[in-house]
Amino acid sequence: MDLTSNQAPRDTGRILFVDDEQPILNSLMRLTRKQNFQCLFASSGAEALEIMQEQTVDLVVSDMRMPEMSGHEFLAEVKQRYPGTIRYLLTGQSDLESTVSALNDGGISRFIHKPWDDDKFIEALEEGLKVVRLERDNRRLMITTQEQALSLKRLNAELEDRVLARTKLLRRAMRQLETSYDAFVKTFSYFISHRAHLIKGQSQLVADLCFRVCDLLQVESTERKHIFYAALLHEVGKLALPDEVLGRSEVRLTGRDREEYRQYPVIGELALTSIKALEKAALLIRHQNEHFDGSGYPDRLVSQSIPLGSRILLACREFIGIQTEYMRATPLNAEEALNHLRKNAGIRYDPAVVEAIAQTQYTLNVSSLSPMERIVSYRDLAPGMILNRDLVTDRGILLISRGGILTQTMVDRLRRLGAEDNLKMPIHIIEPALEANP
Known part of the structure; x- marks a missing residue:
């Protein structure tokens, strides 16, 4: 029998009471009716387990003596299936052996004796739910911390990737800048000479x-x-x-x-x-x-x-x-x-x-x-050669001015033009005396 004593919000906690005596369940319902937690009631261990399959229970209060499934057997099953649920034993008998079995097998957290003191009973229930809330908050905090750690790890990895990418770009820009300065200095030196x-x-x-x-x-x-x-x-x-x-x-x-x-x-x-x-x-x-x-x-x-x-x-x-x-x-x-x-x-x-x-x-x-001029074809061009005369096409289009230092890109372009029969004129170059860069 699943009886709900109130509809309190889930976050306040949910307690399942299990007892084969209906008057006891009715008494528990009256006791908890005005409390700020949700209560469920079951008349047997089997019924209680069915309820727990469908709803999350924070605290179980079970009677010891019940037919078919005793209290300590039920609590042992709860411990195995739902280890996060707190377990209380409600007993009115003085059987020490059964109590020890419930303690060992069911992992109970507290004994509540019949007849109980209402105020102390409610206090015990609130303490149990408080422990549940603390454990729940700790789990949430742990999950949040782990998520934040993973997020931070991802951010650090992304940052490292960005720094690495920007460093590569910076190095490439520096190499391009150095190449530009080298070309500028060589061209300026050629002009001075x-x-x-x-x-x-x-x-x-x-x-x-x-x-x-x-x-x-x-x-x-x-x-x-x-x-x-x-x-x-x-x-x-x-x-x-x-x-x-x-x-x-x-x-x-x-x-x-x-x-x-x-x-x-x-x-x-x-x-x-x-x-x-x-x-x-x-x-x-x-x-x-x-x-x-x-x-x-x-x-x-x-x-x-x-x-x-x-x-x-x-x-x-x-x-x-x-x-x-x-x-x-x-x-x-x-x-x-x-x-x-x-x-x-x-x-x-x-x-x-x-x-x-x-x-x-x-x-x-x-x-x-006094560098000697040499005439070469487009096939013999190489980076570093210096044009000693303006290089123009058959149609009179200026390609590279006199004094220009050939780069690999220029050489590739001129070879392509030559292969397409667009570059038939002789190319006048000077071999630079300096071929090694420091």
Whole structure:
């Protein structure tokens, strides 16, 4: 018999009373009628189990002596099927053995003796439901905590993925930016070398030798990049000098011309300082004529106070320069140039840099200072080649201007045009003297 004493909300708790005596059930119904919890009633253990299959019960209060299924048997079954349900034993007999069996098999939480004290009985029921609510709240809190932990884990994973993706994008952007600066510096260097009275290709040879020296001196890669840029652009300040000054060899400069000429490192620094990526290269260009003994210019720095890149640039630049008429009335060969550097080591040059140049076994091909034009077909194009003439189609459409440095994308495009018979004209290129990047 399933009797409901009230319709209190589910969250207040649900109690199932089980007793084979109807007067006892009626008494329990009257006792709990006005309480703030829902009550169910059953006259046997079997009926109670049927109710529990259909409804969640928080607390079971069962009589001990019942036919067919005793109280301790019923509570043992409840313990097995519904371990979260609190179990009370309602008994009026003094059979110690049955009570111990109910305690062991049914896992009861409390004994309530017949006849009971109404107030204490209600108090016991409320305490049992309070325990249920606490356990329920703990489970909810545990579930919420676990869900939040999983959510946080997912968010952290997503954040890591986003950071990783953005880091990859940033690195790709940095590589693209570095590639852009490399192309800019090489193109600018090529442009500088075409100024009247400057030696074409000289800056590239200087950069090549600086790169080899940096390898031997184990210069850190970032610093090597600045030295590479400085070597390619070390003559940028000379663009501001008049032709009559640049038209004479350095050894033939006198008086006022020499003073004007000596301003080119400072002019070069000023020209490049506004470009963030070239600030350090600009400083190396400023000090490229500082001598190891302090007799150089513009700041008369001494020894280790001169930036390493500037010391490398000076020695490499003059090793190449004294093999041309630009620095000497009678050029020296490579062996004589090296002897000159060794003779002035510790005075004009850093001894360590001089020995590094010697270890490169560098043989200068002076003819390479006037790069020879070469005519190639579209099949022979390669990244890094420099166009020596404007490249136009048969219809007169300009594809790439003179001085442009071919990239892989450009090469692929030109090969495609050539394969389609849209590019039949000869392509005039100059092979760059510098093929290795620091």
